Amino acid sequence: MSGGLYVHIPFCQKKCFYCAFAVSVLKHHWVDDYLSALSDEAGQCSSGTFDTVYIGGGSPSFLDEKNIARLFGTLSRCFDLNHASEVSFEMNPEDVSRAKLDALRSFGVNRVSLGAQSFSNEDLSFLGRCHDRERIFSTYDLLKVQGFRSISIDLMYGLPGQGRVQLLKDLDAAIHLSPEHISLYSLTLEAPSKFSVHPPDLPDPQTNADLFCFAKSRLESAGYRHYEVSNFCRPGFESRHNLNYWQGGDYIGLGVAAHSHQQGRRWWNIDQTKRYIERVKNGASPCAGEEVLDAEGRLRDALVFGLRMTDGVCLSQLEERFGAVIDESRQKQLEAMAEEGFLDFDKGKRCVKATLKGMLVLDELSVRLI
Ligand code: SF4
Structure with missing residues (x-):
C-alpha cells in the first residue's frame, strides 16, 4: 500500500454558517471514543507506507496536545510514516496554541493549512467564524516562530457585496504574510448549511467570475502559481497530498465520512460520527458503500x-x-x-x-x- 493517508477529525467549536459538512459541534466527550475507533479502524488496514499524510476535518485543531499525541501514536503504530514527505494538519486560528504546535512538530507535521477565510472582521462574523483578523496574524506569527516552513491559507471570495476593492484587501493581507500556499474558494450555498436555509444575497455568476480572475491575477503577480482550480503556491509548494487525488492515485481514508481508493476500487465510510464510533466499537466495518471502476x-x-x-x-x-x-x-x-x-x-x-x-x-x- 502506498499513496496518501487521510484522517478525518469531525469536531468543531461551532458550525460556520456556510458549512454543509456533518460536523460534531463541541462534542468533547466523544473525542476519546472517536480516537479509539480510529485506532481500531487503522488496525484493520493492512500496514503500509504512505508518501503523504493529511489530517483534515472538521477541525483537527479541536484536539488538545494529549489527543494529538494519541492520534499520531496510532498512526505510527499501524503504518510506516517514516517516508512521508508531506504531513499536513488543518488548523483554525482560534484553536492554535504553542503546546499543540510543539506536539505537531514532534510528530513530523511539516505543513499547516490555516482556515483564515477572510481578514475582514465583518466578513468573519457574517460567515460565523470563531476568530478575528488579529487572531490570524498572531497565529501565523506563532507558526513561523515554531518553525513551520510550509503554511497554506484558506481564503473565501464571492461574499455578499464584495467587489474588487474588498477582495484586494483580503488578498493583500494574505500576500503580506507570505504563506507558501493559498487556497481560494467561492462561497456557495450548500444544504444543510445555515446559509442554504436563509440564503444571503451572493454576487451573480458574472461578478463572481470577475472576482476570481482578479484574484488570480493579483496572486500571480505576487509570485504564486495557479496550479489547480482553487489553489495557488510558491514554486515547489503544491499540496502533494491533493495532487495525488487529482492524478487518480491511491489513498486510504480513516474516520467518519472518509473516502478511500486503491487501484480502481473506491469505498467510503458512514457519515455520522456516533454511528461510526458504535460500528467500529462493535467490531463492524464503518464502510457505507463501494464501487469498482473498470479501466x-x-x-x-x-x-x-x-x-x-x-x-x-x-x-x-x-x-x-x-x-x-x-x-x-x-x-x-x-x-x-x-x-x-x-x-x-x-x-x-x-x-x-x-x-x-x-x-x-x-x-x-x-x-x-x-
Ligand atoms: S467550515 Fe470548517 S471549521 Fe467551520 S464548521 Fe465546517 S468544518 Fe468546522
Whole structure:
C-alpha cells in the first residue's frame, strides 16, 4: 500500500454558517471514543507506507496536545510514516496554541493549512467564524516562530457585496504574510448549511467570475502559481497530498465520512460520527458503500480530475496508464469544448488543459465528459 493517508477529525467549536459538512459541534466527550475507533479502524488496514499524510476535518485543531499525541501514536503504530514527505494538519486560528504546535512538530507535521477565510472582521462574523483578523496574524506569527516552513491559507471570495476593492484587501493581507500556499474558494450555498436555509444575497455568476480572475491575477503577480482550480503556491509548494487525488492515485481514508481508493476500487465510510464510533466499537466495518471502476472508468475520472490542474493531462499517457482508450464521442466532446474556448487542445501531442474560461465552468465541463 502506498499513496496518501487521510484522517478525518469531525469536531468543531461551532458550525460556520456556510458549512454543509456533518460536523460534531463541541462534542468533547466523544473525542476519546472517536480516537479509539480510529485506532481500531487503522488496525484493520493492512500496514503500509504512505508518501503523504493529511489530517483534515472538521477541525483537527479541536484536539488538545494529549489527543494529538494519541492520534499520531496510532498512526505510527499501524503504518510506516517514516517516508512521508508531506504531513499536513488543518488548523483554525482560534484553536492554535504553542503546546499543540510543539506536539505537531514532534510528530513530523511539516505543513499547516490555516482556515483564515477572510481578514475582514465583518466578513468573519457574517460567515460565523470563531476568530478575528488579529487572531490570524498572531497565529501565523506563532507558526513561523515554531518553525513551520510550509503554511497554506484558506481564503473565501464571492461574499455578499464584495467587489474588487474588498477582495484586494483580503488578498493583500494574505500576500503580506507570505504563506507558501493559498487556497481560494467561492462561497456557495450548500444544504444543510445555515446559509442554504436563509440564503444571503451572493454576487451573480458574472461578478463572481470577475472576482476570481482578479484574484488570480493579483496572486500571480505576487509570485504564486495557479496550479489547480482553487489553489495557488510558491514554486515547489503544491499540496502533494491533493495532487495525488487529482492524478487518480491511491489513498486510504480513516474516520467518519472518509473516502478511500486503491487501484480502481473506491469505498467510503458512514457519515455520522456516533454511528461510526458504535460500528467500529462493535467490531463492524464503518464502510457505507463501494464501487469498482473498470479501466474505462478510471481513465474518465483521471481525465475529469486532471482538468482541474492548470497543466492539464496528456491523453496518450492516461491511455497507457489505464489500458483503455478515449472513445470517439469523448474525443469529439473535447474538440467541441476546445472550439468553444473552454479547453486548449494540442491534437498533435494529445495534451489538453482548461483555459481560464473553462476553469470557471469546470463542473459543467465535467458533466459533459462523464
Ligand atoms: S467550515 Fe470548517 S471549521 Fe467551520 S464548521 Fe465546517 S468544518 Fe468546522
